[in-house]
Amino acid sequence: MKIRKVTLLAMMAIFALSIHATNGIPLLKKAEKVFVDGIHYQLDAKNQKAKVIAGTNLYTGDIVIPEKFENDSIVYYVEEIAADAFKNCPTLLSVSIPTTVTKIGSGAFEKCTALEAISIPSSVKEIASGTFFECSSLKVVELHDGIKEIGHGAFKRCTALEEITIPASVKSIDYNTFLGCASLKHVNLPRSLEKIGYSAFQDCSSLEEIQIPGGVKAIGWVAFKNCTSLRSFAFTTSMDNIANSILEGCTSLVDVTIPASIKSIAHDAFRGCASLDSLKLPNSIKEIGSSAFEDCSNLRIINLPSIKEIPSKLFRNCSSLANIRLPLSIKEIGSDAFYGCSSLTRIEIPVSVKEIGGGAFNHCNSLETVVMKAGTPAKIKKDSFSKRFQKEGTLVVPNIISYQSDPKSNWAKFRNITL
Numbered sequence: 478m479k480i481r482k483v484t485l486l487a488m489m490a491i492f493a494l495s496i497h498a499t500n501g502i503p504l505l506k507k508a509e510k511v512f513v514d515g516i517h518y519q520l521d522a523k524n525q526k527a528k529v530i531a532g533t534n535l536y537t538g539d540i541v542i543p544e545k546f547e548n549d550s551i552v553y554y555v556e557e558i559a560a561d562a563f564k565n566c567p568t569l570l571s572v573s574i575p576t577t578v579t580k581i582g583s584g585a586f587e588k589c590t591a592l593e594a595i596s597i598p599s600s601v602k603e604i605a606s607g608t609f610f611e612c613s614s615l616k617v618v619e620l621h622d623g624i625k626e627i628g629h630g631a632f633k634r635c636t637a638l639e640e641i642t643i644p645a646s647v648k649s650i651d652y653n654t655f656l657g658c659a660s661l662k663h664v665n666l667p668r669s670l671e672k673i674g675y676s677a678f679q680d681c682s683s684l685e686e687i688q689i690p691g692g693v694k695a696i697g698w699v700a701f702k703n704c705t706s707l708r709s710f711a712f713t714t715s716m717d718n719i720a721n722s723i724l725e726g727c728t729s730l731v732d733v734t735i736p737a738s739i740k741s742i743a744h745d746a747f748r749g750c751a752s753l754d755s756l757k758l759p760n761s762i763k764e765i766g767s768s769a770f771e772d773c774s775n776l777r778i779i780n781l782p783s784i785k786e787i788p789s790k791l792f793r794n795c796s797s798l799a800n801i802r803l804p805l806s807i808k809e810i811g812s813d814a815f816y817g818c819s820s821l822t823r824i825e826i827p828v829s830v831k832e833i834g835g836g837a838f839n840h841c842n843s844l845e846t847v848v849m850k851a852g853t854p855a856k857i858k859k860d861s862f863s864k865r866f867q868k869e870g871t872l873v874v875p876n877i878i879s880y881q882s883d884p885k886s887n888w889a890k891f892r893n894i895t896l
Contacts, residue, residue: 513546520553528557537568544575558585560605567591576600583607583628590614593637599623604631606651613637620644629653629674636660639683645669650677652697659683666690673700675720682706689713695720698743702726714738719746721766728752737761742769744788751775758782767811770795787814789834796820803827810837812858819843825850832856839863848873854880857887867891 517532560582606628652674675697721743744766789811812834
């Protein structure tokens with residue numbers, strides 16, 4: 478009896494549904510895929526929504542996405558472009574996006590190598606990660622107010638892109654966003670901006686200038702590395718540190734402004750800035766990382782704040798550095814700190830210095846005089862100074878006996894020691 482009762486109920490349910498359909502009310506369907514006027518969609522019949530998706534055939538030529546279309550007597554509103562929708566469509570020339578679209582997925586236009594221009598309507602709130610990755614012909618991008626986020630790598634390696642204006646609604650530029658945009662010359666950043674992610678503008682070799690808004694509190698490491706046309710750069714008073722390699726390889730850089738809010742400079746920050754002639758460091762700086770100024774071959778003038786250490790390779794191969802005053806706070810001079818400073822003729826080592834690392838003053842071919850202020854000799858390596866200087870240079874000390882008393886000491890190798 479129970480089995481018959483269940484069967485009867487099931488038959489009644491099926492009958493009711495069939496009557497419902499014949500009365501002209503369509504049954505709700507699960508999401509399905511359709512192809513309408515050259516565009517592939519995934520449908521949401523329940524909410525009457527559609528999103529553009531990748532299809533079996535690649536998109537070509539000029540694509541116009543409609544605001545809405547009809548399918549099986551249902552009107553669908555196009556509200557989304559799915560992730561990878563137009564990815565790897567090398568003959569796609571243009572895409573018109575309606576204001577009904579509120580979302581564009583990651584990689585949506587990745588490697589559309591013929592796409593030259595795009596306009597993103599204000600209805601879109603986010604440019605997702607990798608959206609235009611390697612769109613190598615993309616020259617013009619219009620980003621309208623309303624966009625709040627630009628994802629990492631969004632325009633990475635768009636090598637034809639020449640100019641970009643970031644909308645006022647954007648507060649952060651994510652990492653790798655414009656990495657490798659070799660033709661990018663002009664970037665307009667909004668006052669609302671607070672953060673620039675690491676590698677954001679790395680290898681933008683045509684970028685000549687950029688104004689960092691005063692509200693920017695952080696710029697990530699390698700952010701402007703190898704921007705070889707960049708001539709000037711000003712850090713903001715909202716920042717308290719300079720990240721590693723941030724301007725490394727900026728070979729045209731001649732003017733840098735560092736405010737008193739900066740407390741530290743990380744390693745390799747200005748490495749290879751070969752055109753940098755002078756630099757003023759504020760007294761607020763308490764720490765400088767290794768190789769921060771390595772290979773700044775044109776650097777002639779720099780002042781050092783009250784730091785405790787000259788880190789390794791700090792001025793390595795700064796071949797134009799003829800003189801420098803070391804602060805009384807210095808306790809250690811790291812290995813290769815002044816290696817290759819071929820214009821350096823004289824250096825005074827403060828009484829506070831307790832140790833000088835290997836190679837610290839090696840290959841300083843013009844070095845003639847080293848003045849040691851401490852009566853007690855600092856620890857040195859056998860190659861802290863070049864063999865040439867040990868033989869021909871003049872070592873000035875306050876107490877000759879203390880520097881010559883131990884015949885096994887590395888100081889005993891210096892031939893010309895004087896008061």
